[in-house]
Amino acid sequence: MAIPIPVQIPLDLAEALEVHPSNLSHCNAGRRRLPIVKCIQLMEIALDDPRLTGLCFIHLRPELKPALPWLCKVKGRGR
Numbered sequence: 001m002a003i004p005i006p007v008q009i010p011l012d013l014a015e016a017l018e019v020h021p022s023n024l025s026h027c028n029a030g031r032r033r034l035p036i037v038k039c040i041q042l043m044e045i046a047l048d049d050p051r052l053t054g055l056c057f058i059h060l061r062p063e064l065k066p067a068l069p070w071l072c073k074v075k076g077r078g079r
Contacts, residue, residue: 002030003062007055009042017041027060034060 008028014021017038026032034042039060046052058065 004028004030005055005059007052007059009055010049010051013042013045013049016045033063036061 005028009024011021011024014024017024017034019034019038023032023034027034039057042052042060043055043057046055058068
């Protein structure tokens, strides 16, 4: 079952992300996922777009949630 993302991506951002608006609609509904490169572009856009307040990378790529504790821990490992 598809779980919609909590912060919907406005369809007018499709051009900036170089995707079709229907692709964003499917992503909003949880039926598709954006490629990681597009997720990064979207997160950069989110810095200046108040409509995307609260959007998190894990909302876009929930399969990465188990890796979250390891993504930033290298610094604390004696380096």
